[in-house]
Amino acid sequence: MIRTRELTKDFVVSRTRTVHAVRGISLDVEPGELVAVLGPNGAGKTTTLRMLTTLIPPTSGTAEVAGYDVVAHPDRVRAAIGYVGQGNAAGASQRVRDELLTQGEVYGLDRRTARRRADELLDALDLTEQADRKVESLSGGQRRRLDVAVGLVHSPSLLFLDEPSTGLDPHNRANLWEHILRMRTASPEPMTIVLTTHYLDEADTFAERVLVVDHGEVIADDTADALKAELAGDLVTFRVDPDRAATLAAIADRAPGTRSVRTAADVVEVRTADGPGATPGLLRAADAAGVEVMRVDVTRPTLDDVFLALTGRSLRETADGSGPADTAAVRPTPKEVLA
Ligand SMILES: Nc1ncnc2c1ncn2[C@@H]1O[C@H](COP(=O)(O)OP(=O)(O)OP(=O)(O)O)[C@@H](O)[C@H]1O
Ligand SMILES: [Mg+2]
Structure with missing residues (x-):
């Protein structure tokens, strides 16, 4: 489903300063896998996702997503994937159902199909009662569920979620996860999910595979249990x-x-x-x-012990959920991606 080789992204910030955001990531993700990418602020998680979703070109290296090269066939890649960016995405003054219908149109669904899909998603993500409300009136958890629904309008078999649960309280986080997992099980084809998170417990409980990223590199890649047994003890x-x-x-x-x-x-x-x-x-x-x-x-051990064993630093201390200031301006929204 995903295959990258030495995927690299440098941002040239000024004549004297280049940020090596992603340093040669080689990665294979099989259909149906649920992968959590865990790492501190600035580790390169969003940059990696943005390359895989064709939003930014790699500086070097290759990435194939859903069978297509991200540079040679960005539109094919986009048609095959869903992407829910970091931060809230849906247009605030739209009504919930209309937001989904608009996205359906973006993907070229006919009106009837778009309507059926919107209703399915509203139901799957428990938003039917909110369907006619304005997006701005939703709670944080409902809004994030809507973001996920928006990412799924065109029934992609590969979904990228950038910090889907950041900013939600524990109850809403658990609830969002329940919905994501339920949808995944209900999906007729295997659904591949790649998500980033700051929450160690979340990666631990739900992900079948954890990629630990630090300074633009994958420093560990295994099941949470294996990482804990091998690296932390x-x-x-x-x-x-x-x-x-x-x-x-x-x-x-x-x-x-x-x-x-x-x-x-x-x-x-x-x-x-x-x-x-x-x-x-x-x-x-x-x-x-x-x-x-x-x-x-x-x-x-916890995954934080794993991170500590790998880096000598605690992820808990660095994971405050707020990105470095200079990434705020480049955060995409699904609308930007898909429009
Ligand atoms: N457009 C850009 N221009 C310059 N530097 C950038 C740009 N986008 C990202 N960076 C830098 O690249 C590095 C990786 O950023 P990235 O957003 O991928 O990290 P992240 O792991 O997603 O962090 P967070 O947990 O805060 O979301 C950071 O040092 C960031 O400041
Ligand atoms: Mg990020």
Whole structure:
């Protein structure tokens, strides 16, 4: 469905400054995959999506989307894909159903087909009650669902969503996801979805495959579970007498499977491949060395631990949901894309 080779985008900002937004991404996405692209602000997520959706040309490298080269056949690519850009897209003073009908026209659907499709989408995304309301009167969650509906008017088998849930409260986020997944299951052909997100839990729960992007490069690509097991490992936290923390840390450091050990006052944190498996042995060794363990907790890693293991930085700290100022002006809307 998607095949890129060394896809690269440089933005020449001034004579002395070039931003290397995307640095040689090679990627294959099979039909029916649900891929989440995770990365901090400025990682190159939107730029990658904009190249794949033909909005901007690559500086170098190639990309085939739905079987067509994005540079040679942009119109074929556009006809085959749906794109929901970052930020709200629908025209504010239109009514909800009209917004969908207009998009249908853009894609050359005849009036009857456009109407049937609009009704299907309103139903699938739970917007039937809002059909005659003005877009500007919708709640954030309803509006984002409308954006998704707009991206799906022409029944594309490949949908790109750029931060579909940013700015929604947890309830609305869950709700949007439920709709996206329901639609995907209901679709007669396999539907491929590529989305970007700042929300680690979302990528973790819903995506079948997670691409971690940082500084314009894919730094990890696997299922969330595999990434967590391979890159982060479980965290076993011991609470001990502060005087004995160093002894326990030394024991843990020698134990098989240990990846790293950190001590702070009365806490010893052990990163290990298999936390539940390693803990009994660590407790026995602590006991033998006369270290009294007051408490032990085993926590499974999160995708943030994965990002931390890969980059030494926490994604949580950088993921404030607000992009760098200079990207705001270039954010497209589906209307711009499709009109
Ligand atoms: N038109 C442009 N001109 C100059 N620089 C740009 C342009 N578009 C993007 N950039 C820069 O390219 C880099 C990647 O930006 P991009 O929007 O792809 O990041 P992102 O991963 O989508 O971030 P966010 O999470 O904030 O949406 C950033 O440094 C950004 O400032
Ligand atoms: Mg972006």
